[in-house]
Amino acid sequence: SQKIEQNSEALNIQEGKTATLTCNYTNYSPAYLQWYRQDPGRGPVFLLLIRENEKEKRKERLKVTFDTTLKQSLFHITASQPADSATYLCALDMANAGKSTFGDGTTLTVKP
Amino acid sequence: DARVTQTPRHKVTEMGQEVTMRCQPILGHNTVFWYRQTMMQGLELLAYFRNRAPLDDSGMPKDRFSAEMPDATLATLKIQPSEPRDSAVYFCASGLGREQYFGPGTRLTVT
Numbered sequence: 222s223q224k225i226e227q228n229s230e231a232l233n234i235q236e237g238k239t240a241t242l243t244c245n246y247t248n249y250s251p252a253y254l255q256w257y258r259q260d261p262g263r264g265p266v267f268l269l270l271i272r273e274n275e276k277e278k279r280k281e282r283l284k285v286t287f288d289t290t291l292k293q294s295l296f297h298i299t300a301s302q303p304a305d306s307a308t309y310l311c312a313l314d315m316a317n318a319g320k321s322t323f324g325d326g327t328t329l330t331v332k333p
Numbered sequence: 334d335a336r337v338t339q340t341p342r343h344k345v346t347e348m349g350q351e352v353t354m355r356c357q358p359i360l361g362h363n364t365v366f367w368y369r370q371t372m373m374q375g376l377e378l379l380a381y382f383r384n385r386a387p388l389d390d391s392g393m394p395k396d397r398f399s400a401e402m403p404d405a406t407l408a409t410l411k412i413q414p415s416e417p418r419d420s421a422v423y424f425c426a427s428g429l430g431r432e433q434y435f436g437p438g439t440r441l442t443v444t
Contacts, residue, residue, distance in 0.1 A: 253431050255431065255432065263437060263438075264337075264424050264426070264435030264436055264437055264438055265376070265424075265426075265433075265435050266435070267432040267433060267434065270431055270432055310376065314431055319364060319381065319383060319388060320366065320378055320381055320388075320389060321378075321431075321433065322378070323375060323376040324375070325375040326375065326376075
């Protein structure tokens, strides 16, 4: 069956460290993978999109990797700050579908 | 600053009542999505439209839910009759490419 798995536990890290979140998938062949941030009581906010033929993408302190062989994406936040505390969702898009399938998210807490 | 707007933000209703949620997508976006989010199920796609035409509503309970786009500036999601298990946050999102812009959501409580 199809499955998207993000870090099963919440992630707690110290300010200044690099946070690494994982998104593993089974029985999907996504053409695109997206990462969103969601704060409590708000809708998800788009952060980054990476295509299947791209290995890595960066935006400011964020970096996403996409390994179609391992069926995994890693999402890194460098020099983390308490303001980075939120839930992060990965979403998979198939090539011929105009919709995304979301993972359950990982809650990140950055402690000062 | 273009945003997706949703009304109402909160709705408490009794079982059996009709609920209508509204969404105004960002002007110029041609794709509109309706999602439901709960702690147990996460973010689930209910339906989506492109250029106002429904493309996929397979995630929606057909007997009680309906989604429409009467015009390019309005999308609606109706539940009739509502049930306690429909309690959730309902998000609308719009987009032009792959990335989606979400509204603030409607928190629905059915008692």
